[in-house]
Amino acid sequence: MELFIQQVINGLSLGGIYALIALGYTMVYGIIELINFAHGDVYTMGSFFSIAIIGLLDASGQLHGLPLLLVLAVTLAGAMILCGIVGVLLERLAYRRLRNAPRLAPLITAIGASFILENIMQLWRGPSPIPFPSVVPNVTWHFGGVNLSSNEVLVVVMALALMAMLQIFIYNTRLGKAMRATAQDRDAAQLMGININMTIALTFFIGSALAGVGGFVSGIYYGSTWFYNGFEAGLKAFTAAVLGGIGNVAGAMLGGFVIGMVESLTAGFISDQWATVAVFLLLVLVLIFRPSGLLGEVLPDKV
Amino acid sequence: MLNWKKYRPIDWALVAIAVFMPFLPLVDHNGGHINVLVNAGIYMMLAIGLNIVVGFAGLLDLGYAAFFAIGSYTYAMVASPQFGLHFSFWPMVLISAFVAALFGVILGAPTLRLRGDYLAIVTLGFGEIVPQTFLNLAKYTGGPNGISAIDQPKLFGYHFGLNPLPYYYLVLVLIAFSLIVANNLRTSRLGRAWMAIREDEIAAAHMGINTTTAKLAAFSLGASFSGLSGVVNASLLTLVSPDQFKFNVSITVLSMLVLGGMGSLPGVVVGSALLSILNFFILPQASNLAATVGLHIDFTSYRFMLYGIILVAVMLFKPEGLWGSEQRKAELKESGDIAKAENAEYEEMPRETV
Amino acid sequence: MAFFALKNVTKTFGGLVAVKEVSYEIQPGQIAAMIGPNGAGKSTAFNLVTGLYVPTSGEIEFDEQTIGGKKPDFVCKLGIARTFQNIRLFAFMTAVENVMAGRHVRMGAMLWDSLLHTPKQRAEERRVREKALELLRFVKLERHADDYAHNLPYGFQRRLEIARALASDPKLLLLDEPAAGMNPREKEDLMGLIRAIRDRGTTVFLIEHDMGLVMNISERIAVLDHGEKIAEGTPVEIRANPRVIEAYLGKSA
Structure with a gap:
């Protein structure tokens, strides 16, 4: 029983990270029906940017002088903005020209872009794992045999808070409405005076910024990262997005937590080695049996 | 359909190179070169097979290496000390x-x-599951160490051994065979069905084409080429291990197709040859060259940067590839718009949703 | 069972009723039509017949079988071929390849034959090419056999689609607005072609906007409005039907 609770806690924090990445997949797919394969690497870049920014603050000898919260806020904001910019550049350079091409064309460029980003990170910091500066004190509470760390709480709280903010943004702001309109019918949205290119770029910016948050918290949570981190995490997050119902923000969050649970429970009760297999098996099964996902609406036929 | 006037000098150059290949070992006695060519040849076979799936039928298979792994392990398990079985190479192919x-x-x-x-993502997931499963089932597969001391082929009492030359001819023959079969498929009832599906799946179904069966045929035929290449690869290396079958392999083969031209057989040959030259000659040479001037950059570890650039640049600027047909060019440029306009009415093929 | 019949067929999309309780029977050898204003449910009815949509209720009979909900390739194999309102040729295949693709369902080449190009396969390919060229002659496109479909003028594309549909030797041919976008001369030719198709022994069922053409060639006409059949009869009867006049003049004029 203790093992179970422990694995649920692990699964929730793991799921929080997947959920943050999944939000970007789901938003981009919702608006241009593209599996942004490079999205997982944008998430890794979030970790890399965070490390660089903390390093900069530290190098100038100010980390000790600055209040911790300010350092974290600057790092997080920096990582979000930089990741957002990477996302916008991706869309502009690799995808926009292919918006009307057969669907597989932008998917292939997305795979190419993913490899390019990975290699840029490899050039930047080398192929070995990079430690994430332990700026956040990690407090662990013990409840019987179950451990709960402040980092785990941080991950879950961040994920839930951002999802709530995103929901409010999408449903209650003008830009959010423009995004939904564009997702539903691009041509009609254009006729209504919505700037399609801007809206799609904005979607990439927000999705990538959220991946940046994911990169930041996962750095704190795992204590290290490496350039290839985003491949597997991205694939799992995509699974989460599909599981939740692609295009559905709350679904992505739910899917993220489910995937996190599946992975940590498999690791805890079967074996570590099978955890990844279990997640990908789930991916295959979901796509076969319920491609519309848990919360995905079965769309009415358009006639 | 043959129109001799259509052939450009560069086409003839390609034919000349192909004709010369069997005589190459008479000129070049360097075993290392031959060995590299055998490796390149195995990739070319993989590319010919993947082309059936991606190029002919238009299905993006990102887990192609999984079938390579399955073929390799199938042979490794029954032709090595692992279980003490020593099945003959030829039927195992x-x-x-x-x-x-x-x-x-x-x-x-x-x-x-x-x-x-x-589908692309499902195949990718499958491509991840398969090597991981081989890794985990250590009792049968040797886990991370894989299976070693795999038997090498014998032909009429001649033992292939460690000399790459017999493999060279084996691979040449298999490539020739693969090209003939692939071309046969392209110009057959099935090939026409694939083309029709690629162009307009709904119309194809209304012509009586069972699209699921046709796609399945492409998928499993492609897989069989991959499995066949796996046997050759396993016997050549005398070793299989899970890390030989990562996502990288699938992407390498895909890059070959995209570079040369998806759906075009000469394109596949050219694309895979060019990437192999890059992989096995240019990048190592570049690293050596850099080392002589004091720069220690291992260019080979950045080959996937190049693949990435190839995938992006070709799809953006020359989607038909270096050697793709005019037809394919028009198809890739325009069909998006056409399909979009046409599908507006049939947006939801209800069979997929209910 | 009838040669071909829609029996109380209904199709709803979400809350929208596209086709409501429609019945319509066609005799072999007829040229039959279905007309109605835009959005009356005609195309939906075709899509129900060819298996693109599954009927919500009701039955579709063809050649001693019920075919409602069967898949398009199965329906084609049974002997129903169609054209599309917005032309769905295989744009980047040549005209003759398009027609050969239409023959797919009557070909016997198995995987093995395709792989190895067996003598049987070669002979069949030759036969099918001959047959395709013959059909191109029938629709007067023989000079364009090796042109890519997307390079053909609009009117030619419509005729090529008909040739492709005929390649499967259908007993029933569905034509979805075959005259759309045609000039009067082309329409004249089209009427001749439709009659010639019927005279080859293929029953024709068409949807059309062009009243002149429909009245001219059809022996039986059903009128749809808002998904419901409001009239059925010979051209003379339809012309005099007050509900039909109202449906047309009252709304679409």
């Missing part, structure tokens, strides 16, 4: 190809009705 095709059917049957991009 066919059997392993068949086993890979069978897995193609098992994966394809439930997934081929998915839309293209979801």
Whole structure:
């Protein structure tokens, strides 16, 4: 029983990270029906940017002088903005020209872009794992045999808070409405005076910024990262997005937590080695049996 | 359909190189070169097979290496000290190809009705599961160490051994065979059905084409080529291990197709040859060259940067590839718009949603 | 069972009723039509017949079988071929390849034959090419056999689609607005072609906007409005039907 609770806690924090990445997949797919394969690497870049920014603050000898919260806020904001910019550049350079091409064309460029980003990170910091500066004190509470760390709480709280903010943004702001309109019918949205290119770029910016948050918290949570981190995490997050119902923000969050649970429970009760297999098996099964996902609406036929 | 006037000098150059290949070992006695060519040849076979799936039928298979792994392990398990079995190489070539095709059917049957991009991700997931499973089932597969001391082929009492030359000829023959079969497929009832599906799946179904069966045929035929290449690869290296079959392999082969031209057989040959030259000659040479001037950059570890650039640049600027047909060029440039306009009315093929 | 019949067929999309309780029977050898204003449910009815949509209720009979909900390739194999309102040729295949693709369902080449190009396969390919060229002659496109479909003028594309549909030797041919976008001369030719198709022994069922054409060639006409059949009869009867006049003049004029 203790093992179970422990694995649920692990699964929730793991799921929080997947959920943050999944939000970007789901938003981009919702608006241009593209599996942004490079999205997982944008998430890794979030970790890399965070490390660089903390390093900069530290190098100038100010980390000790600055209040911790300010350092974290600057790092997080920096990582979000930089990741957002990477996302916008991706869309502009690799995808926009292919918006009307057969669907597989932008998917292939997305795979190419993913490899390019990975290699840029490899050039930047080398192929070995990079430690994430332990700026956040990690407090662990013990409840019987179950451990709960402040980092785990941080991950879950961040994920839930951002999802709530995103929901409010999408449903209650003008830009959010423009995004939904564009997702539903691009041509009609254009006729209504919505700037399609801007809206799609904005979607990439927000999705990538959220991946940046994911990169930041996962750095704190795992204590290290490496350039290839985003491949597997991205694939799992995509699974989460599909599981939740692609295009559905709350679904992505739910899917993220489910995937996190599946992975940590498999690791805890079967074996570590099978955890990844279990997640990908789930991916295959979901796509076969319920491609519309848990919360995905079965769309009415358009006639 | 042959129109001799259509052939450009560069086409003839390609033919001349192909004709020369069997005589190359008479000129070049460097075993290292031959060995590299055998490796390149195995990749070319993989590319010819993947072209059936991606180029002919238009299905993006990102887990192609999984079938390569299945073929390799099938042979490794029955022709090595692992279980003390020593099946003969030649029938195993066919059997392993068949086993890979069978897995193609098992994966394809439930997934081929998915839309293209979801299918791509499912195959990617499958491509991750397979090597991981071989890694985990250490009792049967040797886990991370894999299976070693795999038997090498014998032909009329001649033992292939460690000399790459017999492999060279074996691979040449298999490539020639693969090209003939692939071309046969392209110009047959099935090939026409694939082309029709690629162009307009709904119209194809209304012409009586069972789209699921046709796709399944492409998927499992492609898988069988991969399985066949796996047997050759396993016997050449005398070793299989899970890390030989990562996502990288699938992407390498895909890059070859995209570079040369998806759907074009000469394109596949040219694309895979060019990437192999890059991989096995240019990048190592560049690293050596850099080292002589004091720069210690291992260019080979950045080859995937190049693949990435190839994938992006070709799709953006020359989607038909270096050697793609005019037809394909028009298809890739325009069909998006056409399909979009046409599908507006049939947006939801209800069979996929209910 | 009838040669071909829609029996109380209904199709709803979400809350929208596209086709409501429609019945319509066609005799072999007829040229039959279905007309109605835009959005009356005609195309939906075709899509129900060819298996693109599954009927919500009701039955579709063809050649001693019920075919409602069967898949398009199965329906084609049974002997129903169609054209599309917005032309769905295989744009980047040549005209003759398009027609050969239309023959797919009557070909016997198995995987093995395709792989190895067996003598049987070669002979069949030759036969099918001959047959395709013959059909191109029939629709007067023989000079364009090796042109890519997307390079053909609009009117030619419509005729090529008909040739492709005929390649499967259908007993029933569905034509979805075959005259759309045609000039009067082309329409004249089209009427001749439709009659010639019927005279070859293929029953024709068409949807059309062009009243002149429909009245001219059809022996039986059903009128749809808002998904419901409001009239059925010979051209003379339809012309005099007050509900039909109201449906047309009252709304679409």
